[in-house]
Amino acid sequence: MSGNMNITLKVWRQKNSNAKGELAEYxxxxxxxxxxxxxxxxxxxxxxxxxxxEPIAFDHDCREGICGMCSMFINGRxxxxxxxxxxCQLHMRxxxxxxxxxxxxxxxxxFPVIKDLIVDRTAFDRIIAAGGYISVNTGNAQDANNIAISxxxxxxxxxxxxxxxxxxxxxxCKNASAMLFVSAKVSQLALLPxxxxxxxxxxxxMVAQMDAEGFGACTNTGACEAECPKGISLKNIARxxxxxxxxxxxxxxx
Amino acid sequence: xxWLSKMFSSSIGQKFIMSITGLFLISFxxxxxxxxxxxxxxxxxxxxxxxxxxxxxNPVIRIVEIVLFAxxxxxIIRAFILMNLNNKSRPIKYAVxxxxxxxxxxxxxxxxxxxxxxLFLIIHLRHFWVPTKIALFSGNEHNSFEELKEIFSNPIFVxxxxxxxxxxxxxxxHGFQSAFQTLGLNHSKYTPFIQTCGKLYSFIxxxxxxxxxxxxxxxxxx
Numbered sequence: 519m520s521g522n523m524n525i526t527l528k529v530w531r532q533k534n535s536n537a538k539g540e541l542a543e544y545x546x547x548x549x550x551x552x553x554x555x556x557x558x559x560x561x562x563x564x565x566x567x568x569x570x571x572e573p574i575a576f577d578h579d580c581r582e583g584i585c586g587m588c589s590m591f592i593n594g595r596x597x598x599x600x601x602x603x604x605x606c607q608l609h610m611r612x613x614x615x616x617x618x619x620x621x622x623x624x625x626x627x628x629f630p631v632i633k634d635l636i637v638d639r640t641a642f643d644r645i646i647a648a649g650g651y652i653s654v655n656t657g658n659a660q661d662a663n664n665i666a667i668s669x670x671x672x673x674x675x676x677x678x679x680x681x682x683x684x685x686x687x688x689x690x691c692k693n694a695s696a697m698l699f700v701s702a703k704v705s706q707l708a709l710l711p712x713x714x715x716x717x718x719x720x721x722x723x724m725v726a727q728m729d730a731e732g733f734g735a736c737t738n739t740g741a742c743e744a745e746c747p748k749g750i751s752l753k754n755i756a757r758x759x760x761x762x763x764x765x766x767x768x769x770x771x772x
Numbered sequence: 773x774x775w776l777s778k779m780f781s782s783s784i785g786q787k788f789i790m791s792i793t794g795l796f797l798i799s800f801x802x803x804x805x806x807x808x809x810x811x812x813x814x815x816x817x818x819x820x821x822x823x824x825x826x827x828x829x830n831p832v833i834r835i836v837e838i839v840l841f842a843x844x845x846x847x848i849i850r851a852f853i854l855m856n857l858n859n860k861s862r863p864i865k866y867a868v869x870x871x872x873x874x875x876x877x878x879x880x881x882x883x884x885x886x887x888x889x890x891l892f893l894i895i896h897l898r899h900f901w902v903p904t905k906i907a908l909f910s911g912n913e914h915n916s917f918e919e920l921k922e923i924f925s926n927p928i929f930v931x932x933x934x935x936x937x938x939x940x941x942x943x944x945x946h947g948f949q950s951a952f953q954t955l956g957l958n959h960s961k962y963t964p965f966i967q968t969c970g971k972l973y974s975f976i977x978x979x980x981x982x983x984x985x986x987x988x989x990x991x992x993x994x
Contacts, residue, residue: 528867530867541867591866593868593870594866594868594869594870594871594873595870595873595874599873620867620868622866622867622868625862625864625865625866626861626862627860627861627862627863628861690874692858692862692871692875692880693858693861693862694858694861694862695783695858695861697783725782725783725784726778726782728783729782729783732860732861733783733861734783734857734858734860734861734862735783735784735786735787735854735857735858736783736784736787736954737787737858737879737880737882737950738879738946738949738950738953738954739874739875739876739879739880739946740874740875740876740879741871741874741875741880744873744874744875745874752953752958753958753959755953755958756953756956756957756958757956757958758784758956759784759787759788759953759954759955759956760955760956761956762782762784763779763784763785763788763955763956766775766778766779766785771775
């Protein structure tokens with residue numbers, strides 16, 4: 519696949535987590551407007567390898583917008599200029615011939631850079647491990663529709679569960695706050711009957727872990743919701759605040 | 773009481789303090805604004821001075837004043853602690869950011885707007901609150917209305933007050949609705965109402981405040 523666009527890239531290069539990084543400039547020619555942003559990086563990387571240079575390290579996996587791995591901060595916005603998509607769903611037709619594009623990794627204390635554009639997002643895993651699950655006994659699975667769930671709640675829980683944990687909310691937030699992510703994970707279980715028994719301990723533990731990881735506090739700018747590729751709503755943050763304050767006041771846990 | 777200190781030191785707990793104290797200050801501004809608006813009666817400050825006297829001598833108001841200062845200090849100190857925490861959460865900044873693509877500038881600048889308001893407040897308290905207190909404790913008669921006219925005869929002070937009011941407008945434009953979101957009050961039934969109220973409040977109160985120095989400076993209030 520080749521085309522006629524010429525792009526200048528300024529990409530963050532950093533050898534490892536301890537090294538000091540810097541923006542490096544690359545000219546990429548013959549770019550097709552139908553390439554995805556990651557395919558453009560593939561082309562550049564093949565050239566770098568053929569020239570015996572170190573290719574640019576970046577995260578990617580499914581390349582269809584559901585895994586949440588691709589994590590580039592493009593021209594000042596997570597996942598680039600379009601709304602409701604991940605970087606792999608961004609195409610070069612969203613740019614103009616001759617454009618200069620600045621690509622940086624997610625920036626947050628809790629997301630240290632591993633190499634180039636790859637950051638360590640295991641802080642999210644530790645928040646989930648702190649309480650983002652339900653405990654079930656082993657044994658036979660019960661009948662699928664044994665527990666009645668209202669359509670409204672099911673829809674809302676599903677909308678929250680659409681979060682793919684990509685970290686764009688943290689990247690976009692001026693405070694590097696993870697509240698949209700954590701609130702989606704709290705909400706998807708708080709809205710369902712299966713989530714009720716551990717409702718209070720869940721929100722307390724997850725928020726404590728979120729704070730321990732070094733994410734910032736929410737100032738309700740709404741940047742996270744605007745940049746979320748899955749359209750997770752700010753309502754979830756309000757729900758988490760309710761759940762948290764309620765659990766602090768009502769739970770038996772001292 | 774371990775749980776209580778844990779709650780108020782958590783990110784959500786700290787935001788809760790900002791929200792409650794913010795709403796309290798919003799309610800105070802209503803009283804402040806309407807008492808000051810008595811100058812528009814244009815009666816040589818007679819009713820205005822009665823209001824000022826009541827506010828500076830009534831024992832209930834004295835206690836409320838202490839609560840007000842406590843709320844104000846909590847709001848300010850907690851804001852600086854949160855600003856520090858939030859700055860530390862992103863030690864290496866982006867080379868390029870495009871904030872206007874996803875949020876309002878005043879939502880992202882609450883710290884800056886708040887700092888401007890704090891500077892304004894220091895000047896404001898020095899102008900009006902300190903002289904009233906000095907008069908109260910020395911037992912002298914104090915004419916707040918004459919003081920108002922004297923200060924707002926200076927165009928520099930008029931400009932400072934107008935800038936303070938503009939900062940207040942933007943601070944409220946974000947703060948009013950944000951306080952409800954922090955408390956967990958976000959629902960399709962009443963959130964649009966809260967947001968409209970927030971915009972109306974943010975405009976009306978600072979607008980009335982903005983008229984006062986101008987009206988006095990231009991000589992409409994005698």
